[in-house]
Amino acid sequence: MAKNESLSDKLKPCPFCGGEEILQGLSEVEEGRYWYYRYCLACHSKTNSQVTKAKAIKAWNTRQPDLEAETTKIACDMLGEANKCFETASEQLSGALQDYSEVQAKLEQADAEIKRLKEFEKAVKARHNGKEKIMASKFTSN
Numbered sequence: 258m259a260k261n262e263s264l265s266d267k268l269k270p271c272p273f274c275g276g277e278e279i280l281q282g283l284s285e286v287e288e289g290r291y292w293y294y295r296y297c298l299a300c301h302s303k304t305n306s307q308v309t310k311a312k313a314i315k316a317w318n319t320r321q322p323d324l325e326a327e328t329t330k331i332a333c334d335m336l337g338e339a340n341k342c343f344e345t346a347s348e349q350l351s352g353a354l355q356d357y358s359e360v361q362a363k364l365e366q367a368d369a370e371i372k373r374l375k376e377f378e379k380a381v382k383a384r385h386n387g388k389e390k391i392m393a394s395k396f397t398s399n
């Protein structure tokens with residue numbers, strides 16, 4: 258165990274992204290039998306599966322950047338950019354939502370005010386009609 262640990266201390270940083278967290282993965286080659294591989298936590302580039310831990314480390318340390326990894330790195334960068342855009346958009350959206358709910362609240366206030374004014378108008382008209390009726394009855398009764 259100590260031997261493996263000292264070996265893993267010698268893992269080179271990721272040749273693709275410079276990441277230093279190179280982790281060990283297991284792949285099941287047949288039921289209950291596992292081979293080892295190493296992968297970069299940052300960009301997920303990995304070695305082929307190897308029969309021993311030491312071979313996986315050696316495979317990691319001797320690998321060269323390849324087209325696939327370059328593509329992965331580019332894709333990761335783009336993903337990072339996209340995430341940033343998404344975060345900005347999210348912030349803007351939550352700002353807009355807040356504005357929206359403020360506008361909504363003001364609209365509700367305005368609606369309530371309109372309702373109140375209509376009630377008032379009704380009351381005034383009713384009073385006015387009442388007076389006209391009273392006056393009309395005064396004229397007719399005289």
Ligand SMILES: [Zn+2]
Binds near residue numbers: 271272301
């Ligand atoms: Zn990497």
